[in-house]
Amino acid sequence: MDPKISEKAWNPELEKDILKQWEEGKIYEFTPQEDNYTIDTPPPYPSGRPWHIGAAAHYSQIDMIARTARMAGKNVYFPIGIDRNGLPVELYTEKKHKIRMRETERGEFLNLCREALDDLEAEMILIMKNLGISGDFANYYRTDSEEYRTLTQSTFIDLWKKGQVYLANRPNNYDWVSGTTIADAEIIYEDLPTKLAYIKFKIKDTDREIVIASTRPELLCACRTIIVNPEDERYTQYIGKKVIVPITNAEVELRTHHSAKQEFGSGAVMVCSYGDQNDVALFRELELEEIVAIGLDGRMTKVAGEYAGLKPKQARTKIIEDLETNGFLEKTEDIAHRTPVSERSKTPIEIIPMEEYYLKQKEAIEKIKNLGQEITFHPTMHKQILMNWLESINIDWPISRRRYYGTEIPIWYCKACSEPHVPEPGKYYKPWMEKCPISNCTKCDSTEFVGEERTFDTWMDSSVSPLFISKFNRDDEFFKKVYPTSIRPQAKDIVRTWLYYTLLRCEQITGQKPWSEAWIMGYGLDEKGMKMSKSKGNAIDPLPVIEKSGADTFRFWSASEINHGYDFRCNEQKIESTKKFLSKLWNVSRFLSSFPVIKSGKLFASDKWILSELGNLVKECKRGYDEYNFFVPAIAIREFTWNLFAAHYIEMVKGRAYGINFSDEERDGAIFTLHKVLSTILKLLAPITPFITEHLWKVLYSEKSIHKEKQVESESSYLEDFTQFTKEITEFNSNVWNEKKSKELSLKDSIAVSVPENLSAFSKDFAAMHNLE
RNA sequence: GGGCUCAUAGUCCAGGUCGGUUAUGACGUCGCCCUUACACGGCGAAGAUCCGGGGUUCAAAUCCCCGUGGGCCCA
Numbered sequence: 001m002d003p004k005i006s007e008k009a010w011n012p013e014l015e016k017d018i019l020k021q022w023e024e025g026k027i028y029e030f031t032p033q034e035d036n037y038t039i040d041t042p043p044p045y046p047s048g049r050p051w052h053i054g055a056a057a058h059y060s061q062i063d064m065i066a067r068t069a070r071m072a073g074k075n076v077y078f079p080i081g082i083d084r085n086g087l088p089v090e091l092y093t094e095k096k097h098k099i100r101m102r103e104t105e106r107g108e109f110l111n112l113c114r115e116a117l118d119d120l121e122a123e124m125i126l127i128m129k130n131l132g133i134s135g136d137f138a139n140y141y142r143t144d145s146e147e148y149r150t151l152t153q154s155t156f157i158d159l160w161k162k163g164q165v166y167l168a169n170r171p172n173n174y175d176w177v178s179g180t181t182i183a184d185a186e187i188i189y190e191d192l193p194t195k196l197a198y199i200k201f202k203i204k205d206t207d208r209e210i211v212i213a214s215t216r217p218e219l220l221c222a223c224r225t226i227i228v229n230p231e232d233e234r235y236t237q238y239i240g241k242k243v244i245v246p247i248t249n250a251e252v253e254l255r256t257h258h259s260a261k262q263e264f265g266s267g268a269v270m271v272c273s274y275g276d277q278n279d280v281a282l283f284r285e286l287e288l289e290e291i292v293a294i295g296l297d298g299r300m301t302k303v304a305g306e307y308a309g310l311k312p313k314q315a316r317t318k319i320i321e322d323l324e325t326n327g328f329l330e331k332t333e334d335i336a337h338r339t340p341v342s343e344r345s346k347t348p349i350e351i352i353p354m355e356e357y358y359l360k361q362k363e364a365i366e367k368i369k370n371l372g373q374e375i376t377f378h379p380t381m382h383k384q385i386l387m388n389w390l391e392s393i394n395i396d397w398p399i400s401r402r403r404y405y406g407t408e409i410p411i412w413y414c415k416a417c418s419e420p421h422v423p424e425p426g427k428y429y430k431p432w433m434e435k436c437p438i439s440n441c442t443k444c445d446s447t448e449f450v451g452e453e454r455t456f457d458t459w460m461d462s463s464v465s466p467l468f469i470s471k472f473n474r475d476d477e478f479f480k481k482v483y484p485t486s487i488r489p490q491a492k493d494i495v496r497t498w499l500y501y502t503l504l505r506c507e508q509i510t511g512q513k514p515w516s517e518a519w520i521m522g523y524g525l526d527e528k529g530m531k532m533s534k535s536k537g538n539a540i541d542p543l544p545v546i547e548k549s550g551a552d553t554f555r556f557w558s559a560s561e562i563n564h565g566y567d568f569r570c571n572e573q574k575i576e577s578t579k580k581f582l583s584k585l586w587n588v589s590r591f592l593s594s595f596p597v598i599k600s601g602k603l604f605a606s607d608k609w610i611l612s613e614l615g616n617l618v619k620e621c622k623r624g625y626d627e628y629n630f631f632v633p634a635i636a637i638r639e640f641t642w643n644l645f646a647a648h649y650i651e652m653v654k655g656r657a658y659g660i661n662f663s664d665e666e667r668d669g670a671i672f673t674l675h676k677v678l679s680t681i682l683k684l685l686a687p688i689t690p691f692i693t694e695h696l697w698k699v700l701y702s703e704k705s706i707h708k709e710k711q712v713e714s715e716s717s718y719l720e721d722f723t724q725f726t727k728e729i730t731e732f733n734s735n736v737w738n739e740k741k742s743k744e745l746s747l748k749d750s751i752a753v754s755v756p757e758n759l760s761a762f763s764k765d766f767a768a769m770h771n772l773e
Numbered sequence: 774g775g776g777c778u779c780a781u782a783g784u785c786c787a788g789g790u791c792g793g794u795u796a797u798g799a800c801g802u803c804g805c806c807c808u809u810a811c812a813c814g815g816c817g818a819a820g821a822u823c824c825g826g827g828g829u830u831c832a833a834a835u836c837c838c839c840g841u842g843g844g845c846c847c848a
Contacts (some may be wrong), residue, residue, distance in 0.1 A: 009813060259774055259848090278774095281848055381778085385846080388776060392847080492777095493846065522778090523845065531845065560799085561785070567778080567844065574785070577800055583813045591810030635787075639798065650810080658809090737816055747808040747816080 004593035004699055010579075010586040012550025015691045019129065027705050028070075028134040030077045032478055037074035038485035039066055040466045040515055041135065042498070043081030043143060044128075046120030047088035051127060052532050053570050054524015056542035057558040060551075061521060061630060062489045063133045064559065067687035068625045069486075070134075071711035077482060079469045080135040082124065084117045084144040085406045086458035092116055106404055106432060113405045117144075127543060132551045132690045134707070141468065143461045146428045149407045151468050152461045154425035155509050157410060161422070164360045164508065169353040170398060171273070171280045171290070175342035176298030181354060181402050191336040192348070197320055198266075198330040201226065204242040204251060210235075211266045211330050215337050217323065218315035219272035221248050221304045222293035225286065228268050230256035235268065245270075246328040247319065248305070257282065274351035276340075284395065294350050312350070357409065357454075358396040361504055365390050368503050371513045378628050379565035382520040385495040386503075397501070399457045406455030412436035415448035426473070463501035466514035484512050487628075489519040492565070519628055522567040532570070540570055552689040553579045559634035559688045564627070581638050582692055585681070588646050589696045592674050595657060597701065601672030602665050604656075605761035609722040609729065610649040613640065614677050615715040616723060621684045622713060630688055637685055645677055648730055655768030662768075675700075683712050728759055736770045 022028065030036075041062060044055060066078045090101055093113045101109055121142075129137060141148060159165055172181040197217045200209045212226065226243050228235040235254065242251040259278060260269045271282050273290035283290055295301045300315050302308045307315040323329040339348050369390055377383040400409055410429040412421050423429055423437045431451025440447055464472075470482040490498060499518060506514035523531055526538040546554050557578040562568040603611070617640045624632025653670040656662045679701055686693040686706050697706035736753050745751060750771040755763040766772060 003810075005810090008811065257774095261774095277848075285848095385777065389847085392776080496846070525844070563786080569785070571785075571800090574800065577813090580813055581799090583811070587811035587814085589810085594810085631786095635798075643798080646810085647815090654810090734816090741805075741816065744805095746806080749808095 002594065003590050005586075005590040005696075008587070008590070010550075010552075010582045010692055012553065012691075014695055015130075015132070015551055018691050018694055019132070021694075022134070022705075022707075025705065027707060028066075028076075028078070028136070030075070030136060032077070032481045033075050034481065035075060036077050036482055036486070037069045038077040038469065038482050038487075038515075039069075039079070040469060040485050040488040040502075041079055041081065042490050043083040043141070043462070043465065044124060045083045045086070045088065046117055046124050047092060051124055051542060052524065053540040053542040053545065054532055054568075056127060056131060056546070056554070057524060057562060057568070057570070058489075058491060058521055059128055059133060060131050060555045060558045061562070061564075063131065063135070063690075064555075064630050064687045065487065065489060065519065065628050066134050067690060067707065068628060068711070070707065071683070071687060071709065072625075073710055077469075078135040080125075080128065080133070080137050080140040081465065081469070082117075082121050082140065082142050083458070083462060084121070084142050085455075085461050087403060087405075089113045089117055090403060090405050101404055109404055114144075123543075127546070130546055130551055132555065134690070143458075144405075144407075147474070148461065148468055150426065150428040151464055151473065152407045152456060153410045153427075153429060154473060155464055155467070155505065156456070156460065157422050157425040159359065159508060162508075165399075166358055166360070166396075167355050168358050168396075169355055170358075170395075171283075171351045172354045172356070173340070173349045174296070174352040174354070175347065175349055176296065177342070177347045190339055190341050190346075192339045192341075194335060194337045194339070195316070195320065196333040196335045196337075197323065198332070199246060199270075199323060200328045200330055201246065201268075201270075202244045203238055203254070204244055206238075206241070208238070210238075210243065210254075210268050212268045212270050213266065213333075214270055214275075215335075216272065216275040216312075216316070217319050218300065218304070218307065218310075218312050219275055219293055220245055220270075220319065221250075221307075222272040222274075222291040223248075223250065223252060223270045224273065224283070224288040224291070225252050225271045226254045226268055227257040227260045227271055227282070228254065229260040229262045230258060232260070232262045232267050246323060246326070255286075257286075273353075276351070280351060290353060292353060294352055296352065296354075298350065356398045357400040359399050359460075361393065361397045362395075364504055364507065365393060367507060368500070371503055371507055374513055375515065376517045378517065378519045382492060382495065382518075382565060385492065385520075386500060389496045389500060397457075397504075399460055400454045401457055402453075403455050406458060407461055408432060409452045409454050409456055411452040412438065412449040413452070414441035414444060414446050415450055416446035417441060417444040419443040420452075421449070459497055459501045460505075462498055463505040464509075466502060466506055467509065472510075483510070483514075485515045487517040487519055488515045489521070492520050492522050495520065520565060522562070522565055525567050525569050540572065545572060545575055549576055549579055550582075550691070552582060552691045556581060556634060556689050559630040560638060561631075563631045564629040581642065582689065584642055584646060585685075585692065586696070588641065588650065589678060589700065591650065592678050593700060595671045595674065597675050598668055598672040601668040601670075603673065604666060604669050604765070605722070606649060606652050606765045607669050607673040608720050609725050609762075610645060610673060610677060611715065612720070612722040613644055613726060614680055615721075618680065618684065618712050618715045625687070625711070633684060634688055637681060637688075641681055644726070644730075645681070648733055649677070650674070651733070652729075652762070652765040652769050656765060660768075662764075666764075680712050680715065682706060683709055686711075725759065725762075728756065729762065732756060732759060732766070733769075736766075736772075740770075 066076050070076045090113060093116050094101055096116060097112055174181055194215050196213050196215055198211050198213050199217060200211055202209055223245050238254050239256055241254050243254050244251055271279055273283055274280050291303055292301055293304055294312060298311060300307045300310050341348050372386050408430050410423055410431060412431055419441055421438050432453045436449035466485045470485060471478040502514050526532050532539040554575060557575045617636055620636040621633040656666050656670040659667040682693045682697050694706050739753060740747060740751055748771060750773050752773040755766050
C-alpha cells in the first residue's frame with residue numbers, strides 16, 4: 001500500500017499553514033467558566049533586538065504549561081501582554097535619535113518612545129506567534145495602556161488612602177551637572193586619577209593613633225564611625241573606643257564589620273555619608289544618622305565648616321593641605337580609583353539623600369511569608385530564593401522615579417501650602433500636563449496646584465498583572481471566576497522583584513494570594529556558561545534560528561536540554577541537530593501511514609512487550625507533566641521512540657505487518673499495535689511539539705485537532721508486564737547484527753542463530769526480522 | 774562581603790532522596806553498510822581516575838566535612 005505521507009522529511013514550512021488553521025479555527029479561545037486555569041504570563045519587555053534566545057525558550061515552555069493544562073482537561077486562560085514601562089526604552093530612544101531625555105519636550109519624548117516600542121513589540125509578537133504560543137493574541141495587553149495605568153494608579157491611590165505610602169529621604173545617585181538623580185543602570189565606572197590620603201585619627205584617652213586611607217577626605221565632616229575587620233588583631237583592644245576625627249574633632253565609635261579589608265591601607269575604614277555605595281549599606285545596616293555634606297548644587301554644605309561652598313574636588317585639595325599643616329597627614333599616594341560616573345555627563349556622581357515616596361513593606365513580611373507557604377513552587381527548591389529575600393528586607397520599597405516613560409504618580413501639590421492631593425481612583429492621570437481635578441486645597445483652600453512630575457518604579461505596574469488579567473475593577477464577575485489565578489511562570493532572576501512585589505501588592509489590595517503555583521525557570525547562558533546580554537555581545541537572536549530549524553525543533557531542543565529550574569546553555573548547532581529526532585518521528589509515521597488504522601487486534605508477544613514499555617513511558621511522562629517539567633517527557637519519549645520502538649519493535653514486526661508468511665490475525669495485531677503506540681506518542685508529545693504532532697495526527701488519525709484531545713493518563717489495559725524482556729530482546733538483536741557484521745553478511749542475508757529459550761515466544765518475529773535459518 | 778546553585782567523555786545531559794551489576798542517553802568524531810519508513814538513516818567503535826582532599830561503610834558518582842572552580846542574585 002502506498003504511504004499517505006510521501007515526503008521524506010518534516011518540513012518546517014508546514015508550520016505556517018498549521019498556524020493559520022489554529023488561528024482560523026480559534027482552537028485556543030477562552031470563555032470563563034466556574035473553574036479556570038489562568039496563567040499569569042510574564043509580559044516581555046521589548047528593549048531592542050535581538051530578543052534573546054533564552055527568552056524564546058522560556059516562552060516556549062510557558063506554552064507547554066498551557067498545552068499540558070489544556071490536555072489535562074482544564075479551561076485555560078492564557079493572556080499575552082507586553083511590558084512597556086521603564087528605563088530601557090528611554091535609553092534606546094535617546095541613542096536611536098541622538099537626543100537627551102531632559103533636553104527634549106516631555107510629550108515629544110514620550111511619543112518617540114512609544115514609536116520605538118511599537119516596532120520592537122511587533123517583532124516580538126511575531127516571534128511568539130511563530131513559536132506556536134497558544135495565547136490570547138487577539139486581546140493582548142500593554143502595561144502602558146490607559147487601562148493598565150489606570151489600574152496601577154488606582155491601586156496606588158487606594159494604598160495612599162490606607163496610609164501605606166510615605167515620603168522619606170534616602171541616598172540617591174545624583175548627577176549635579178544634569179541636575180538629576182540617575183538609576184544604577186546609568187552609571188558607568190572609570191578609573192580616574194586621585195589622591196589617596198593617609199589620615200591620622202587619635203584614639204580618645206590613649207596615645208595611639210590610627211591611620212586611615214581615604215580617597216574622600218573632604219567627607220571627614222560626615223564621618224559617623226570607623227570600622228575594622230573583626231579578625232584584625234591590631235585593633236581588638238580598641239573596639240568600642242571613641243576616635244577623634246581630625247579637623248572637626250567629632251568623636252565616633254570604632255567598631256567591627258566584615259566589609260573592612262585588613263590588607264587595604266591600615267585596615268581601618270572611615271564611614272561617611274556618602275563616599276560610595278558601601279557607605280550607604282553600612283549606614284543602613286548600622287542605623288547611623290546621616291550628615292548631608294554635599295548639596296544639590298554639587299557643593300559642600302554648611303556642615304563642612306570653612307569648606308562650605310566649595311566643590312568636592314576643591315575641598316579635597318584644601319583639606320589635604322590643612323591636614324598636613326596640622327600634622328594629621330601621614331602621606332598621600334597618587335592612585336587610579338574606580339569611580340562611578342554618570343554615563344551621560346561623564347562627571348563623578350555623588351550619593352545624596354533625596355525625598356522619595358516609599359510603600360510600606362516591612363510590616364507585611366510575616367503575612368507574605370505565610371502566603372508564600374500556600375504557594376506550590378516548581379521546582380520546590382526555588383521557594384528558598386523568596387524566603388531568603390523576605391529575611392533580608394530591611395527598608396521599605398522606594399517607588400518614585402525621576403523618569404518620563406512610566407506610569408505617572410497621581411499627586412498634585414497645593415502651590416500655597418504644598419499639601420499633596422491624590423484624585424479619585426478609576427481614571428488615568430498625568431499630573432505633569434493635566435490640571436488638578438480637585439478645585440480647592442483641603443488644607444488652605446487655595447486653588448493653585450502643581451502636578452507631580454515623577455513616575456513609578458516599573459515594578460509598581462508589573463506587580464498587579466494578576467489583577468489586570470483577571471479584570472479587577474473592570475468586570476467583577478470575570479474577576480470572581482479567575483482570581484486568584486493558577487500559575488505564575490517566570491525566570492529565577494526576578495523572584496525578588498516581580499514575584500515578591502506581586503505577592504506584596506496583591507495581598508495589600510485583595511488580602512489573597514495572586515496564584516496557587518509559581519513556576520521558576522533558570523537562565524539562558526551562552527556556550528561558555530555566561531549569562532547572555534546585549535552588552536556582552538553574546539546574545540543569540542532567536543529569529544533566524546527558528547526560521548532555519550522550525551519552531552518544533554526549537555521547542556524540542558528547549559524541552560530536552562533544559563532541566564526545569566536549572567540554568568541552561570544555548571548552542572545553535574545543538575538546536576539544529578535536534579531536528580533529527582523530528583525526522584525520525586516523521587519517518588516512523590510515514591512507514592505507519594501505509595497501513596490502515598485498526599481499532600483492535602489480537603496481541604502477540606512482541607506487541608505485549610512494546611505496549612508494556614509504552615505503559616512505562618506514559619507513567620514517566622505523567623510524572624514530568626504533573627510537575628510542568630518538560631525535560632522528563634522529552635527525554636523519555638525520544639528514548640522510547642528511537643531506541644525501542646523504531647530500532648527494535650518496528651524491525652521485529654515489519655514482516656508481520658506486511659503479512660508475508662503471517663496470518664491475517666498476526667498481521668492485524670502488529671498493525672494495531674503500531675498505530676496504538678504512534679498515536680500515544682503523538683499525544684504525549686503534543687504539548688512540546690505542537691506542529692508536527694498536529695500534522696501527523698490529522699493525516700493519520702483524525703480531522704480534529706490533536707490539541708483538543710485529552711492526554712493519555714495511563715496505559716493499563718494490557719495487564720501482562722513484558723518489560724522484563726527488554727534487555728534480552730535488545731541484546732539478542734544486537735548479537736545477530738554483530739554476528740552478520742563479523743561474517744561480512746548483508747542484513748538481509750540469512751543466518752543460523754538460535755533464539756534463547758526465554759525469548760521463544762518472540763521467535764517467529766525474530767526469524768522474519770533477521771532471516772534466521 | 775552575603776545568599777542560592779552547579780561541577781560526570783571534546784560538548785550537553787541522566788543517575789544522587791533510598792550507597793551495591795559493565796555509570797544513561799544525545800551531539801560531535803571514527804569505521805563499515807543504500808537492509809522495500811528514514812543516508813536528516815542503520816550497525817558498530819573509540820572516548821569518563823564521576824572537580825580536589827578527608828571521613829562514614831564490607832562497599833561511595835551517590836551520604837557527611839573541608840577546599841577549589843564556574844554561574845546568577847544581592848550588597
